[in-house]
Amino acid sequence: MNERDYNIETLCVQAGWTPKTGEPRVLPIYQSTTFKYDTSDAMGRLFDLEDSGYFYTRLQNPTNDYVADKIRALEGGVAAMLTSSGQAANYYAVFNIAEAGDHVIMSSKVYGGTFNLLTATMKKMGVECSVVDPDAPIEEINALFKPNTKCVLAESIANPAVVVLDFEKFANAAHSHGVPLIVDNTFPTPINCRPFEWGADIVTHSTTKYMDGHAMCVGGAIVDSGNFDWEKYADKYPGLTTPDESYHGIVYTQKFGKAAYITKATSQLMRDLGSIQAPQNAFLLNVGLETLHLRVPRHCENALAVAKYLKSHEKVAWVTYPGLPDDKYHALAQKYMPNGTCGVLCFGIKGGRQASIDFMDKLKLICIVTHVADARSCVLHPASHTHRQMTDEQLLEAGVQPDLIRFSVGIENADDIIADLEQALA
Numbered sequence: 001m002n003e004r005d006y007n008i009e010t011l012c013v014q015a016g017w018t019p020k021t022g023e024p025r026v027l028p029i030y031q032s033t034t035f036k037y038d039t040s041d042a043m044g045r046l047f048d049l050e051d052s053g054y055f056y057t058r059l060q061n062p063t064n065d066y067v068a069d070k071i072r073a074l075e076g077g078v079a080a081m082l083t084s085s086g087q088a089a090n091y092y093a094v095f096n097i098a099e100a101g102d103h104v105i106m107s108s109k110v111y112g113g114t115f116n117l118l119t120a121t122m123k124k125m126g127v128e129c130s131v132v133d134p135d136a137p138i139e140e141i142n143a144l145f146k147p148n149t150k151c152v153l154a155e156s157i158a159n160p161a162v163v164v165l166d167f168e169k170f171a172n173a174a175h176s177h178g179v180p181l182i183v184d185n186t187f188p189t190p191i192n193c194r195p196f197e198w199g200a201d202i203v204t205h206s207t208t209k210y211m212d213g214h215a216m217c218v219g220g221a222i223v224d225s226g227n228f229d230w231e232k233y234a235d236k237y238p239g240l241t242t243p244d245e246s247y248h249g250i251v252y253t254q255k256f257g258k259a260a261y262i263t264k265a266t267s268q269l270m271r272d273l274g275s276i277q278a279p280q281n282a283f284l285l286n287v288g289l290e291t292l293h294l295r296v297p298r299h300c301e302n303a304l305a306v307a308k309y310l311k312s313h314e315k316v317a318w319v320t321y322p323g324l325p326d327d328k329y330h331a332l333a334q335k336y337m338p339n340g341t342c343g344v345l346c347f348g349i350k351g352g353r354q355a356s357i358d359f360m361d362k363l364k365l366i367c368i369v370t371h372v373a374d375a376r377s378c379v380l381h382p383a384s385h386t387h388r389q390m391t392d393e394q395l396l397e398a399g400v401q402p403d404l405i406r407f408s409v410g411i412e413n414a415d416d417i418i419a420d421l422e423q424a425l426a
């Protein structure tokens with residue numbers, strides 16, 4: 001299908017797998033680790049990256065690639081790949097262009113797993129990370145760049161702080177220093193925000209969240225806009241612009257053009273680190289994607305109703321939701337995601353940490369789970385769950401108030417969600 005002829009809703013349903021005559025209407029699961037060739041030479045050419053084709057599912061699998069291609073179309077990129085998790089997506093996205101001795105810059109308001117990945121695990125691998133408040137003036141961001149800075153990483157809507165990124169500020173800072181901006185677009189999804197239209201060069205996803213939408217499969221994706229000119233900064237990205245000795249001396253930018261970044265991530269990182277998504281999971285992810293355009297607006301509609309309700313309740317201390325007109329990030333949300341933000345909001349109960357815990361224990365319909373962004377409403381109290389080891393002081397430093405409840409509003413009837421909140425607050 002020619003994706004330019006269709007709206008994003010149609011791409012959700014039909015992009016990716018487009019059967020030819022006589023082929024299955026539904027995306028097949030290629031449940032096979034391996035692929036057959038008639039001659040030794042035919043297979044050899046695949047290993048030389050001379051021909052494209054499948055040989056072993058640790059590197060690539062057709063089911064995965066059809067689903068990656070749908071996500072690519074939704075984001076408006078040129079190439080994409082699936083990974084086994086959102087963590088693997090962010091790891092590969094950065095490690096594909098930053099290695100030992102390099103430096104990266106990251107927004108301080110990102111998912112805890114991403115924060116650890118960059119500041120602890122990748123630090124052990126020799127990649128240094130500077131962290132900056134996403135609300136900092138551009139001068140402060142500019143001051144962090146060094147000659148060995150390789151990328152800037154941020155989230156379009158931060159999990160759990162629901163901070164909306166000023167894309168243009170971050171893209172300007174990155175591009176004026178000749179490095180790409182990587183944006184984790186998990187929370188708004190391409191239904192509400194398309195980071196490439198605002199200067200992002202690479203987009204990552206935890207498909208575990210809204211894209212799957214049903215809390216069935218952990219997964220991730222990386223999409224390349226094809227807009228970053230690696231050759232222009234060839235000295236900075238030798239992995240893309242000089243011969244890869246582990247592939248018979250091919251130069252990714254010369255051989256693959258706009259697909260260079262994703263081809264390198266597949267042929268080096270997937271080959272050596274192996275964080276492939278299971279084809280079964282990719283199939284289920286695709287089922288989720290077919291209704292993404294229906295679910296995301298409903299999540300947002302319900303979240304706004306719930307945010308307004310909580311805001312007006314006397315026992316609620318505070319509510320953060322960028323969809324609320326008086327929210328600190330409402331103006332940025334209006335600019336970058338005018339149709340809606342996401343279904344996640346944060347709030348605190350008057351009485352602090354213990355009052356928030358007591359409230360959560362009273363909920364019936366809304367469940368306590370370590371998850372966000374699926375069809376079922378759920379809550380998490382970072383101070384007693386994901387950030388349990390921290391004191392109140394350390395929590396505040398990490399931007400997590402001790403009473404903060406992260407509320408992922410589902411697609412049930414909003415009246416039923418509010419009724420559950422009502423009885424628990426009572």
Ligand SMILES: *Cc1c(COP(=O)(O)O)cnc(C)c1O
Pocket residue numbers: 085086087088090111113114155159184186187205206207208209218219220
């Ligand atoms: C959940 C999440 C991740 C990590 O994804 P997994 O699929 O759990 O590995 C990364 N970024 C954001 C914004 C997330 O919400």
